Every structure is written in structure tokens, then in C-alpha cells.
Amino acid sequence: MPDFISLSLTAIFLFLGCIHLYWVFGGNWGSDSVVPQLELEGRPAFIPGVGITFLLVLIFWSMAALILAFSGFFQTPIERKIYRWSIAAISAIFFLRAFGDLRYVGFFKKVRGTKFSYWDTRVYSPLCLLIGILTSYLAITQ
Template identity: 45%
Template sequence: MTHVFPISSALFLVIVSLLHFYWAFGGKWGTDSVIPTTADHSRPTFSPGKGGTVVVACLLTCAAYLLLAQSGYLPPVLAPALIQWGCIVCAAVFVLRAVGDFNYIGFFKKVKNTKFARQDTALFTPLCLWLGISFLLVLF
């Protein structure tokens, strides 16, 4: 059971990273439901640029590495303390993402009737909680 969290979580992180690279270089599949929109569906709450999307993709790949290195599946290329602190930061980021901004994202969002909000409730937020728990588990 202890292998399930880091391996499945790293796989999810790599898949989501590849999706971000796909979107950064012009892919359109899935883009209609991955950006929060206002309550009246009139506009997205933000417009990610190519550079920002590439940065997110790279960070997700780094997070997968940190998870696998901390759990012993990959050799460390960073100091163990940096890997551990990286996992702490990742755990915090993913748990905070699951909690949300109390408006458009997370378990406590107010806007719940958009396509993104439904996807967020069903998929994105539980995945973030899963990832946050995975990072916490590999620390102990």
C-alpha cells in the first residue's frame, strides 16, 4: 500500500505536466474546462500565457521527481534536505489548492455552476488533495 501513493501520484503529475506542455504549444483539447470562469460564464478569471504554462509543466515534473526521490524510487540529485523541503512545499501547495480561494476553486468555492467548477469538484480538487497527502506521507 505504501507504494501506491508515490507511484500513482508521480504518474498523475507527469501526465498533467505533459498536458500543460501540450497546451503551451497550441493544443486545445480540454481547455474549455480547465480555466475557471465567472459565475455568468462570460469570461475566464485569468488567461494563462505560454510561458506560465511551460513553467507550471516544469514545476509539475519537478514535483514528480521530488516525490519519487523522497520515497527512494529515484536517486537524489539534490541534497536530501532540499528534497525534503521541496516535498513540504509541494504538500502545502496541493493542500492549499484543494482548500481553494473560497470563490472559484477548491472544496469551499462559491461559484459552483460552471463547467470548470463541476470538473474542479469532481476531479481537480480531489486530485490535489490526493497529491498533498502523498507528499505528506513520503515525509514520514
């Protein structure tokens, strides 16, 4: 079971990294629904730059590598407890993202009725909660 969870999380992180890489190179599919939108104006609350988007690519791919190393798919000289704490930190980050900032993102957001909030409620926040649960499971059981 842990191998299945590790490989599933790795696939999710690699996929998320690839989507962000697509945006780095100018792709626009889905870009109108992945950034929180201002309540009345419907415009993005912020516009992420290429640099920050590429940083997210590196972060997602690093998370995938971290999961694989922690699960024993390849060996590194890093102590196991460092991996465990890193996986726990990933879990905390995704739990926090799932619950959100109480305004624009997460299950308890106040701004609703935007394209982003539609997808956040149905896909982004549940995915973050799932990642939080699965990474917690790995950190506790392995």
C-alpha cells in the same frame, strides 16, 4: 506501500505535465474547463499564456523527479531533509489548492454553475486533496 505511492504520484505529475505541454503547443482539448470562469459572463477569469503554462510543465515534471529522488529511485548529492521539506511544501500547496480561494476554486468556492466549477468539484479539488494526503504520508513516513 511508499514505492507504490511514489510511483503513483510520479505518474500523476508526469501526466499533468504532459497535458500542459499539449496546451503549450496549441492543443485545446479541455481548455474550456480548466480555467475558473466569471460568474455571470461565463468567460475565463484569466487567460494563461504559453510561458506560464510551460512553467507549469517544468514544475510538474520537477515534482515527479523530486518524488523519485526522495523515495530512493535515484541518488543525488542533496540532503534528505531538503527533500523532506520540499515534499512537505508540495503537500501544503496542494492542500491549499484543494480548499481554494473561497471564490472560484476549491471545495468551498462560492461561484458555482460554470463548466470549470463542475470539473473542479468532481476532479481537480479531489485530486489536489489526494496529492496533498499522499505527499504528506511520504514526508512523514520516509
